[in-house]
Amino acid sequence: MSEKYVLQMNNIEKEYFGNQVLKGVSLSVKPGEIHALLGENGAGKSTLMNVLFGMPVIHSTGGFSGEVIIEGEKVDIKSPKEAMEIGIGMVHQEFMLVPGFSLTENIKLNREITKDNPISRLFGDSLKFLDYKKMNKDARKALDTLGINIEEWVKVAGLPVGYMQFIEIAREIDKSNVRLLVFDEPTAVLTESEADNLIRSMKKLAASGIAILFITHRLDEVMEAADKITILRDGELVATRKKEETNVGELAELMVGRKIEVTQKDESNKEELENREVILSIKDLRVDMPGEEVKGIDLEVRKGEILGIGGLAGQGKIGIANGIMGLYESTGEVLLRGEKLKLNDTKEALKSGLAFVSEDRRGIGLLLDSSIEHNIVVTTMQIKDKFLKKFVFFDQIDTKATRVHALKMIENLDIRCTGPTQLTRRLSGGNQQKVCIARALTLEPNVLFVSEPTRGIDIGAKKLVLDLLVKLNKELGMTIVMTSSELAELRSICDRIAIISEGKIEGILSPSASDRDFGLMMAGEYRKLHSKEAL
Template structure:
C-alpha cells in the first residue's frame, strides 16, 4: 500500500535522513524503530506533508504522491497520531476531534452529530472521556485518547501511530491494541512507533529499523530476538540495562521525612522517608496519587495536609521557588511543556535558575563564567550536541532529559524528583539515564523516581512506595521487589486514615 523510496532530508547543515526506504503492506502493523534522533518522526511527517523531503518518492497504491500539507494527506487516506499532542487546550474533545473538518447542516455546526460520532470513536477505544470540558482539564492519558480518536475519525487507510501508548496504562494499551487488530483485519496499513519492545512483539507483524538517519533493515517480528533488535537499533549490544544496586543502607541520613501527606480532606494518608544516596521508587496505577504526592512536597500541589521535614528542617515549602532554595529539583512528567524552554539554547536552559551567581554588576551577566559552568555540567551528563548554543528543540528526547538534569546539578539540588524519567526515550538513551541516576546517588544525591514502567521500578529502585487511591499503601525493600507484589498492593492495598 505504501512505499517511501530514497527519502533524504536535511535541516540546514544537519542531515537527518540519508536515502531511507520503507514499505508497508495493507493489513499489517509495521513497527518503525530506532533511537531518538534516528529520523522516525521526520520520516512520518514527510509522509503526511508536514515536512517536505529534499529527495525521494512516496508511492501509495502504485501511484506516486506528493503532499503540500497535511490536509492533502488526509484526503488521500493518511492519518497520524503525533508523539507531541496537537490538541488545542481550550477546545473540548469534540471540537478537537473535528477541528477543520466540522460536520455542518445548512451552514451551521451539527454539534449533536459530531458529539455522537466522537462518542462512537471513543467507545471503540473502550474509554469514557468527558466530551464537553476543555482538553486542558483532562488527564494526560485522556488527552492521548482524544489524539487517537482524532486520527481514527478520519477513517484512514494508512494510519501512523507515533508513541501512542506512552501515557497509557496496560489495560488502556490493550484497548488500543484491540482497535489496531480490528483495523488490520479491515486492510488498514498501520505504522507503529514505540520504544516499548514488548509492545512490538505483541502487536507488530514486521519491523523496519533506522539508525542515525539511515536504513538498517526490515525483519519479520517472529524472526528476530530482542537482543538482535536492540543491536540493530543502537549498533552495539547493551549487556546491562540497569546498573548494579548498592548494598542497603537503612541507617543512611533521612533527607525527607514525610510524617503525613493527605492529598484531599478526609482522604487516606501517606508516610515515607527518603534517604541520602538512594533511589526511592513511586509505583502505582495512573491516577493513584504518585505525582501529586511528590508535587505536594514542592508546594506545587494544594494537598489538604503536608507534615514533612527536609534535611531536618520541619515544614513543607510554600511554593516551588522555596523548594528550590531548600535543595529540591524536579524533572517533570512532560519535559517539553514543563521542564524546558524549547526555543532557548542548551546553555540558557541549564543556567536559567542560576543567573544570580553569574552577575558582574547589578544588571549584567558574566557570559564567560556562565559558559564555563554550564559547559562542564553538560559534559558531565554527556549531552550529545554540537555545542551549548544549540536550541533544545533540536535534541533527541534522551538528550533533552539530560539537559533538565544538568540544570539541577548546576544549581546543586541534592534532592531530585524524576517523574517518568524515560518516557518517550529509546532503549540506548534509557540505559544512559539509568547509569547517570545511579552515579548521582553514589555522589550523595537522593532521588524519588515516579514511573509507570514496572521493569524500571524494579531494576532501579532501592525501595518502592506503592500507591493506591491517593496514598502509599506499602513500602517494599530492594531485593523483595516483584511486579506481582507491586500490582497486588496497587490494586488491593489497605489505605490508612487519621482522625
C-alpha cells in the first residue's frame, strides 16, 4: 500500500527568460509532518512555492513542467485563491496586515462572522452586523495556540514586528479547511523565546494532522522542529534527509556547498580595550517602545569595540538603539564623546555622529523601489548636504559623485547586484542588508548601531555580514553596537555582551563566559542567584 501524502511535487522545472531556476525538484509531505525546506537565497525555494500557490508570475512567464498532487489527486492551481480553497495556507515573510485594524479584524479579514439585526431582516444580508463576540472568540483561540497574550482588540499599528508575525500565523490557523500550511521564514523576525514558542505551536498543529512546510535559515530550529528536511541549491534538489540522519554541520554544507565558519573574536586585546576612552555613555535610559520597553539602563561603550546587546523577546534590547536614534519616545542622558545628545530627534542623532541599521530593513531601512546608489547616499544628502550640486534657488543630486561612491561601496562590501541602478527590492536579503550598512557607513559615523543584522538572511550571507562588521571594526577602528537575538553570533564577534532582562541590564559578559552564565542572565536569574550566594 502506497504512503499517503498531503502534497507531492514531482519533477518540477521552471525557467525565466531562458534561465532555468528549478531543475527537476521533487518534494513530498505527509499529514502531520513538519518538512523543512532549506537553501540559500536564490536556491529556488520561493519559485517552488510560487508554483504550489499558482502565483501569476509563474503562469505569465510560460508556466512550469512537472506535476502537483494534493492528497492523491493531480491539481492545476491557477491562483492563490484556488490554493486557499483546497486547503493550502501560507504565512508570508513580508506582512500583509492592515495597521489600522485590530488583531481580530486582521485575523478574520474576508472571513468575517455576521449576525442579523432588524434592518438586515428587512433589506438583506448586506446590512448584517459584524459578530465581534464570535470573531473575538475565534481570534483568541488562534492567539492562545501561539501563546500570544495581547488582547485581541489591540490595533496592529505600532506593535513590534515579532508580534505582527504571530498575527499572520494566527490568521492562517483560524481557517477551518487548512490541511497544508507553508511557513515562509516565520522566525526571521522573532527572538529566540518567540521562536521557541512558535515551534511548540507548529508541533501542536502537526499533531492535529496538518502538514507543515517550514522554510527557514535557522538550522537549530530545523533540528528542533522538522521530521524531514529537503535542501535546494542553485535550483536543484541536493538531498532529502530525515532529521535523525543528519546534523547542523552537514545541513550547512549541503546548503552552501562549502563549510561555514563564522569569524571568531580575538580576545587577546581584552586588557588594552578596557583602558580605552568611553565614546558613548548611557545613563538611566528609558524608551517607550511597545513590546520592547527600556526601563532605565546605564551602559558605557568604549572606542573601537564591538559591544553586543542580547536578551529574550520583549525584554527591551531592541528598544535601546531605537530610543537613542529618536524613533521612540525616550528619557535619560546619552553622552557622545562627552557631548550631551538631544533625545527624540533622529536628525540630531545622525548629525551628532551616530548611524543606525534597523532590524526592520524592508519597513524602515530601505527605499525598496529606489536604486542601490540612491539608497546608499540619501541619508547623507539630507544630513550632511553631500552628493548635491548647489544652485541659487535649488539643489540637484550629483549623479557622478553618487555613482562613484556607490560603485566603491558595492565593491568594498561585495554587494551582489547587476549594478548601482538596480532596485533594492530585487536584491537578496543579505545584499539588502549590505546596502543598509553602506548607507550607514556613508555618514562616516563615530558609532554604528546595528540591530538584528542577520535577520531573515541565509547562512552564507550571515557569515558575510558578520565578517563585514568585524572588518569595519578592525580596519577602520569603527565602534559598533550590535543588537541580536542570535547569542552565538554575538559571542562570535563581540568584545563584550550586555544581556537585557525586564528592560534593564542583567549583566555584561565576555563572549567566552560560560553557557550557564548566559542562560541565567537571559532568564533574569543571574543577579538573584549571585546575591543569594553573597549572603
